[in-house]
Ligand SMILES: Nc1ncnc2c1ncn2[C@@H]1O[C@H](COP(=O)(O)OP(=O)(O)OP(=O)(O)O)[C@@H](O)[C@H]1O
């Protein structure tokens with residue numbers, strides 16, 4: 001694949017506040033890329049830089065090696081689906097979709113054909129003559145998509161396009177988005193808060209935090225090989241244990257003296273550290289399992305039904321809570337209040353440098369327990 | 370039972386208040402159809418004075434002055450007020466607060482103060498064209514009025530719409546013409562109608578700044594009151610009233626319709 005747009009060393013300050021700090025990102029032709037991160041991470045800011053609504057303080061944004069930082073939005077081969085749709089209220093659905101083609105002075109025949117094609121694609125042809133205020137949220141969303149796609153941009157930017165929809169419609173639109181992206185071959189850059197959405201739709205995910213990129217990778221790379229405790233925690237769920245990591249021996253020891261071995265160690269981790277394992281990678285048994293190196297003893301305090309699985313909550317003697325997710329079929333149900341062992345293999349274990357936010361949360365739950 | 374009495378008293382009170390508010394208008398309308406020579410003494414129902422009013426060249430001349438100065442005043446206040454309103458809503462800066470303070474000041478300045486000030490500076494700069502004097506004097510208040518109305522609407526139109534137009538390939542001036550302006554039009558028209566009404570009714574400022582021979586209609590009516598009221602004055606007043614009501618209702622409808630459409634997003 002070749003690069004459609006390359007973002008290099010972008011920095012943006014608002015007063016003293018650094019909204020983006022040295023962001024590098026290559027968007028490939030035809031890929032589905034998600035920007036994922038907590039509120040205020042700078043996702044929207046990146047999108048606005050690429051679209052041209054805001055200018056970076058430093059850095060380059062280039063298409064085919066040409067710097068476009070000084071190009072106004074109307075001259076960029078990029079289109080946007082806005083979070084609140086931003087349909088023109090005084091124009092019909094068809095005129096909204098035709099608007100971008102009118103700006104290009106496309107011939108009337110071609111314009112009609114392309115508007116029809118775009119409306120067909122999102123199944124809104126029958127509502128072509130309605131005003132936007134006579135449409136439901138999901139329908140407005142489709143029109144906004146058609147209006148941007150009809151321009152056949154190199155890149156389509158979508159800022160939380162599904163944020164305002166209810167859960168069912170959201171799931172349906174996710175499938176349609178993915179299908180549209182395959183069909184058109186346009187690169188989609190999707191901003192989302194929702195990790196499940198990002199995991200389900202994306203070829204690659206960019207995890208952001210505090211104006212910086214934490215990690216870029218495919219969904220399985222991020223899930224299996226998170227590079228930091230933050231990413232591990234943000235994608236999927238994670239059990240964390242606080243302890244001390246001795247770099248020379250590779251031994252991680254908790255204050256209670258439990259020794260954990262791990263296959264994956266974040267470079268630079270030494271001394272105070274976090275050991276992590278995902279709830280779905282743990283086993284739960286009533287006696288200490290043979291031949292498994294990582295095991296924690298505790299009391300089973302809850303079993304939460306999650307549909308196809310049960311999430312058990314185990315409280316170790318040291319306080320806090322560890323989670324274990326078991327499929328519902330094929331595992332005998334455990335009795336709440338009994339003593340159990342939570343165990344997992346070193347292959348499923350990672351050691352990370354401590355993350356202030358995660359450590360603070362651990363302390364809070366330990367104190368509560 | 371107590372509630373019944375209170376309710377009836379309240380209703381009676383409401384009727385009294387409404388009567389108090391509308392009796393003067395009702396009386397004028399009624400007496401404009403008085404066929405008698407003296408306005409206060411009812412003789413018979415007749416539309417005689419309506420015909421007489423439309424035949425009186427002094428009334429017609431005053432009407433002409435009023436209309437022309439009102440229209441010129443609309444042109445000035447809409448042009449200045451629209452530009453100012455959009456600028457405040459879209460490109461706010463350090464000047465915005467002082468400017469809005471000034472606009473507020475203009476809106477609350479007693480007409481008498483404003484009128485005397487205007488006469489002094491008109492005479493100073495040697496502006497002695499009657500219609501221009503009236504139009505410019507009236508447009509001071511109206512520019513402030515249009516600024517406030519247009520600003521409110523422009524702030525109601527999401528800036529994302531302009532960004533969306535730009536994103537789809539429209540240069541800024543085209544996104545202004547094709548998106549911003551159409552959405553703002555109801556506010557601009559309402560501002561124009563209110564400016565017209567203000568100017569068309571105004572007595573105080575006109576009385577001071579007018580030139581001999583170019584009296585506006587309200588000023589003519591005032592002066593004929595001193596000479597003894599006749600039915601033609603009542604007839605003209607009622608006709609003016611109708612024009613005013615139509616314009617005010619129209620601008621209210623436009624502002625409401627515009628708000629509904631824009632707020633749907
Ligand atoms: N015009 C602005 N002036 C000042 N600060 C701004 C401005 N725009 C953004 N910021 C700040 O920059 C940071 C990043 O904002 P941004 O909108 O990119 O976040 P985001 O990742 O999109 O968050 P969310 O998920 O809540 O939409 C935020 O802390 C925000 O307050």
Ligand SMILES: [Mg+2]
Nearest residue numbers: 043044045191
């Ligand atoms: Mg955002």
